[in-house]
Amino acid sequence: MLNYHFLLDLAIILIGTKFLGIITRKIQMPQVVGALLAGLILGPAVLGWIHETEFIKQMAELGVIVLMFNAGLETDLNELKKCGKASFIIALFGVLVPLAGGFGIAMLFNSGNSQPMNTKLILENIFIGIVLTATSVSITVETLRELGKLNTPSGTAILGAALIDDILGIIALTIITSVADSSVSLGIVLLKILGFFVFALAVGIPFYFAFHKYSEKQRQRRRFVIIAFSFCLTMSFIAEHFFGVANITGAFIAGLVISNTTHSHYINRRFDITSYVLLSPIFFASIGVSVSLTGMNSTIIIFSILLLVVAILSKIIGCGIEALACKYSRQESLRIGVGMISRGEVALIVASKGAAVGLINTLYFGPIIVMVVVTTIITPILLKLVYSRGKNEELASAS
Amino acid sequence: MLNYHFLLDLAIILIGTKFLGIITRKIQMPQVVGALLAGLILGPAVLGWIHETEFIKQMAELGVIVLMFNAGLETDLNELKKCGKASFIIALFGVLVPLAGGFGIAMLFNSGNSQPMNTKLILENIFIGIVLTATSVSITVETLRELGKLNTPSGTAILGAALIDDILGIIALTIITSVADSSVSLGIVLLKILGFFVFALAVGIPFYFAFHKYSEKQRQRRRFVIIAFSFCLTMSFIAEHFFGVANITGAFIAGLVISNTTHSHYINRRFDITSYVLLSPIFFASIGVSVSLTGMNSTIIIFSILLLVVAILSKIIGCGIEALACKYSRQESLRIGVGMISRGEVALIVASKGAAVGLINTLYFGPIIVMVVVTTIITPILLKLVYSRGKNEELASAS
Numbered sequence: 001m002l003n004y005h006f007l008l009d010l011a012i013i014l015i016g017t018k019f020l021g022i023i024t025r026k027i028q029m030p031q032v033v034g035a036l037l038a039g040l041i042l043g044p045a046v047l048g049w050i051h052e053t054e055f056i057k058q059m060a061e062l063g064v065i066v067l068m069f070n071a072g073l074e075t076d077l078n079e080l081k082k083c084g085k086a087s088f089i090i091a092l093f094g095v096l097v098p099l100a101g102g103f104g105i106a107m108l109f110n111s112g113n114s115q116p117m118n119t120k121l122i123l124e125n126i127f128i129g130i131v132l133t134a135t136s137v138s139i140t141v142e143t144l145r146e147l148g149k150l151n152t153p154s155g156t157a158i159l160g161a162a163l164i165d166d167i168l169g170i171i172a173l174t175i176i177t178s179v180a181d182s183s184v185s186l187g188i189v190l191l192k193i194l195g196f197f198v199f200a201l202a203v204g205i206p207f208y209f210a211f212h213k214y215s216e217k218q219r220q221r222r223r224f225v226i227i228a229f230s231f232c233l234t235m236s237f238i239a240e241h242f243f244g245v246a247n248i249t250g251a252f253i254a255g256l257v258i259s260n261t262t263h264s265h266y267i268n269r270r271f272d273i274t275s276y277v278l279l280s281p282i283f284f285a286s287i288g289v290s291v292s293l294t295g296m297n298s299t300i301i302i303f304s305i306l307l308l309v310v311a312i313l314s315k316i317i318g319c320g321i322e323a324l325a326c327k328y329s330r331q332e333s334l335r336i337g338v339g340m341i342s343r344g345e346v347a348l349i350v351a352s353k354g355a356a357v358g359l360i361n362t363l364y365f366g367p368i369i370v371m372v373v374v375t376t377i378i379t380p381i382l383l384k385l386v387y388s389r390g391k392n393e394e395l396a397s398a399s
Numbered sequence: 400m401l402n403y404h405f406l407l408d409l410a411i412i413l414i415g416t417k418f419l420g421i422i423t424r425k426i427q428m429p430q431v432v433g434a435l436l437a438g439l440i441l442g443p444a445v446l447g448w449i450h451e452t453e454f455i456k457q458m459a460e461l462g463v464i465v466l467m468f469n470a471g472l473e474t475d476l477n478e479l480k481k482c483g484k485a486s487f488i489i490a491l492f493g494v495l496v497p498l499a500g501g502f503g504i505a506m507l508f509n510s511g512n513s514q515p516m517n518t519k520l521i522l523e524n525i526f527i528g529i530v531l532t533a534t535s536v537s538i539t540v541e542t543l544r545e546l547g548k549l550n551t552p553s554g555t556a557i558l559g560a561a562l563i564d565d566i567l568g569i570i571a572l573t574i575i576t577s578v579a580d581s582s583v584s585l586g587i588v589l590l591k592i593l594g595f596f597v598f599a600l601a602v603g604i605p606f607y608f609a610f611h612k613y614s615e616k617q618r619q620r621r622r623f624v625i626i627a628f629s630f631c632l633t634m635s636f637i638a639e640h641f642f643g644v645a646n647i648t649g650a651f652i653a654g655l656v657i658s659n660t661t662h663s664h665y666i667n668r669r670f671d672i673t674s675y676v677l678l679s680p681i682f683f684a685s686i687g688v689s690v691s692l693t694g695m696n697s698t699i700i701i702f703s704i705l706l707l708v709v710a711i712l713s714k715i716i717g718c719g720i721e722a723l724a725c726k727y728s729r730q731e732s733l734r735i736g737v738g739m740i741s742r743g744e745v746a747l748i749v750a751s752k753g754a755a756v757g758l759i760n761t762l763y764f765g766p767i768i769v770m771v772v773v774t775t776i777i778t779p780i781l782l783k784l785v786y787s788r789g790k791n792e793e794l795a796s797a798s
Contacts, residue, residue, distance in 0.1 A: 003453075003457070004460070004635070004636060004639045004640070004646055005636070005640075006457055006461075007460075007461075007464070007632045007633075007635050007636040007646065008632070008633065008636040008640075009463075010632050010635045011628075011629045011630075011632035011636065014623070014625050014628060014629045014632070015463040015626070015629040018622055018625040018626070018629075022622065054402075054453060054454065054459050055453065055454060058402070058405055058454050061403070061405075061406075062405075062406075062409075064405070207611060221419065222675060223417055225674070225675075225676055226413050226414070226680075227414070227417070229410075229413060229676065229677075230410045230413045230417075231410075232412040233406045233407070233409050233410035233413070234406075234407065234410045236403070236406050237403060237404070237406040237407040239412065240403050240406075241403070241404075241407075247403055247406065270676055271560055271676070273669055273672045273673065274672065274673045276624075276678055277624055277625070277628065277669055277670070277673050278628075278673055278677075281625075283673050315426075
């Protein structure tokens with residue numbers, strides 16, 4: 001017989017995320033916060049009703065892919081082109097400042113007994129910095145969408161910077177693992193990342209024209225939804241499998257390619273529905289579910305708090321100051337900095353990769369998880385705050 | 400790192416089912432046929448690109464649950480009440496005739512060397528009959544929906560009979576396994592099935608009133624979609640877990656409960672979209688994917704053909720004649736008989752349960768799979784034929 005327990009898991013996740021989502025909405029907070037909290041409460045950290053199963057993980061993965069695909073579909077390409085250079089500079093400093101900050105506090109706690117420190121310890125401490133670099137764009141995207149701010153200048157800058165940030169994060173991860181492990185060659189990895197973007201252009205442009213042409217003369221809109229989704233899934237797979245780039249980057253680019261075709265709005269609506277009915281509650285809950293708080297002591301708690309403070313401030317400062325330098329207003333720069341705070345699943349993936357190559361002491365897993373969960377939960381709250389102050393200013397500049 | 404190969408599997412399934420679906424539609428056949436064939440071709444039987452993974456199985460399970468939930472949402476309760484008695488009689492003979500037919504041909508082939516035959520062999524042969532009993536309602540429902548015939552008198556009779564059929568099939572399965580295995584008590588199983596319907600009434604009626612009342616004063620329609628879906632999943636789980644009733648029966652009843660509330664049409668549309676975008680292609684493809692044809696010899700091939708012929712005729716005769724007796728027209732009776740032919744996943748589940756208790760010789764797995772696939776593929780084709788002959792007659796009687 002088939003395993004049917006996942007049906008109950010799904011029911012609990014859906015009702016839990018919706019219930020807390022309604023409550024957070026009642027207190028004027030984004031529903032995403034409720035969904036994250038629901039996962040935390042239902043998971044092993046509090047009630048222990050839901051555990052991470054292979055099914056939940058894969059559904060969550062599918063959920064974040066659909067979310068990023070939709071973000072791509074909704075992106076205004078011209079706006080993205082306009083702020084591409086600014087996004088790159090913001091992303092660069094949004095990686096360097098947290099990297100330095102994370103390394104700094106790790107040196108305070110993880111110094112070992114040997115003076116001078118050996119290379120292994122230094123690499124471990126750099127790794128803590130790298131965990132702090134990658135922004136989780138999905139939470140921010142969902143929050144900006146809820147607030148209706150995805151297509152404002154600051155919204156687009158955040159989106160662009162968060163995506164570039166992911167790539168810089170992957171490069172940083174690759175550099176350190178290639179230093180620690182001689183089987184990975186840095187040059188090849190950089191070439192592969194470059195290769196993916198060349199590939200995306202080479203495939204995306206003909207696909208865009210073929211899809212656009214086919215959709216103009218065909219009235220069966222359902223097939224475009226399926227073709228678009230298959231394209232998204234294939235690009236996600238190819239990104240990860242052949243180029244070592246995060247699959248969500250592939251999904252986002254697939255969305256971008258389709259964003260200007262005849263049925264893009266129709267396709268977008270279909271995935272919006274599939275997402276809220278099934279996939280995105282599972283994704284957001286799964287982040288909370290992945291948390292289990294064991295083996296905390298006072299030193300670790302202090303380290304957790306410091307790591308969290310550094311995680312938050314380093315993004316606000318790193319990204320915000322560069323945004324100012326790129327001629328965004330003070331208000332916009334603050335919004336951009338705040339939008340980059342959330343770490344989400346990317347940091348967890350980086351941490352687990354670090355554990356696999358022996359670059360992270362498992363003692364630091366607890367603080368990293370705390371940092372991820374708290375930054376993920378407070379980002380929507382802070383975003384809501386910074387976007388509600390001086391509400392009209394950016395609407396005007398966006399139109 | 401996460402396993403991401405399922406992304407490629409999904410892309411291949413989506414594009415394959417859609418491609419063959421478009422072709423079958425072009426030659427005036429229901430798209431479901433294309434989706435089933437796509438699974439067969441992509442699976443181990445032909446190309447071997449897609450294999451049954453836990454993820455695909457669970458997505459397919461979710462797919463059939465959503466399909467049955469939607470069928471429940473779309474069912475006209477008054478029509479179902481009107482034809483409840485007829486459906487029961489049709490289902491009863493739709494179980495007895497195939498049971499006798501399957502037992503008969505199994506006796507011809509599986510007689511062993513001992514005269515007189517021992518009890519074990521007789522039980523094995525009865526079991527072949529039981530495999531032939533359960534109708535797979537999902538294929539028929541999807542075809543009737545595509546043809547726009549779900550709410551005709553014959554459509555409703557088929558739906559009702561197929562559901563009762565499932566329950567009778569479960570009872571038959573239970574009787575034989577309890578004869579073979581002393582740990583299962585027949586009386587308790589019958590009590591549990593009865594118990595489920597009492598439970599469904601006891602929960603369904605208050606839920607209906609609460610949901611109806613809440614949905615009249617609330618304007619946020621999305622939350623009703625989530626509440627309805629959670630209810631569906633919970634009922635599916637409870638049916639299977641506590642009462643041993645198929646989870647799709649629970650999903651169908653959940654749909655029925657919600658079918659007359661304020662937002663039922665809106666909810667129905669949402670699940671229709673989620674279904675065609677993601678879940679139902681996986682479900683239909685998975686049936687084809689489960690087929691692998693090995694160890695066939697001439698005796699087994701002859702047995703396969705006979706089993707198939709008996710499977711088809713026994714349903715047409717068993718159900719059709721009783722439909723005539725229940726005062727349906729000859730046309731409608733033929734439609735009802737044809738609508739009950741497909742066996743789908745239910746027969747496979749029954750067969751695998753039989754294998755688990757040692758009641759089925761694995762030699763007969765091949766023929767059973769052939770019977771399931773062929774009945775599943777020809778049902779939509781035959782249904783289309785019998786519904787296109789004398790098209791207007793039943794439309795008139797349905798309005």
